[in-house]
Amino acid sequence: MTPAHHPSDDILAAYAAGALDPGFGLVVGAHIEMCAACRRRLSAFEAASGEALAALPAAALAADAFAQTLSRLDAIQAPAPVIDRRPLIERLPLAKKKWIAPGVWVSAVMTPHAKDNRVYVLHVGPGKPTARHTHAGAEFCTVLKGAYRDELGLFQAGDFAAADDALEHQPKVAGDEACVCLFATEGRLKAKGALGRLAFAYADV
Numbered sequence: 001m002t003p004a005h006h007p008s009d010d011i012l013a014a015y016a017a018g019a020l021d022p023g024f025g026l027v028v029g030a031h032i033e034m035c036a037a038c039r040r041r042l043s044a045f046e047a048a049s050g051e052a053l054a055a056l057p058a059a060a061l062a063a064d065a066f067a068q069t070l071s072r073l074d075a076i077q078a079p080a081p082v083i084d085r086r087p088l089i090e091r092l093p094l095a096k097k098k099w100i101a102p103g104v105w106v107s108a109v110m111t112p113h114a115k116d117n118r119v120y121v122l123h124v125g126p127g128k129p130t131a132r133h134t135h136a137g138a139e140f141c142t143v144l145k146g147a148y149r150d151e152l153g154l155f156q157a158g159d160f161a162a163a164d165d166a167l168e169h170q171p172k173v174a175g176d177e178a179c180v181c182l183f184a185t186e187g188r189l190k191a192k193g194a195l196g197r198l199a200f201a202y203a204d205v
């Protein structure tokens with residue numbers, strides 16, 4: 001399926017430059033893995049930054065530059081890594097599932113990230129609503145399986161969503177399959193109402 005919702009150019013450029021928090025970078029990378037269009041855009045950003053580097057004035061070569069280059073080539077000739085072709089959800093280093101409600105679980109992704117950020121997978125069974133909430137900061141999400149719908153539209157496997165503190169939404173699972181999403185969240189989600197606060201126990205992953 002071709003994703004319909006993509007990261008903005010700003011987000012892709014920051015990703016290409018390695019400027020995103022690794023947790024947020026993981027969520028963008030999950031989308032890129034499923035999106036040929038963004039892989040092409042990303043190569044254009046990488047080519048542009050390569051040209052910018054090439055435009056810099058040439059630096060004097062170190063006396064042992066040639067030896068250094070040879071030793072780097074030796075390193076490159078190491079056996080090619082085995083490519084793991086399992087779906088991303090099976091490759092992520094997930095902590096133990098924490099059940100929030102019937103059909104709803106959350107699991108932290110054990111990946112490096114800034115102290116105040118959280119990176120997690122949320123599984124919501126078919127027909128289950130989530131709590132209406134706003135955001136304390138930025139939130140990136142890539143749908144890994146299934147689909148959800150919110151005020152911004154339908155998000156299916158591969159789709160990317162970025163939210164900020166201006167967005168208040170209540171995602172609902174669409175279709176008869178469970179929806180599994182990978183999130184990186186800055187700060188705490190702010191749930192609306194008592195039920196929302198209860199459901200948002202998973203804010204503690």
Ligand SMILES: [Zn+2]
Pocket residue numbers: 003005006007031032035037038039
């Ligand atoms: Zn894309």
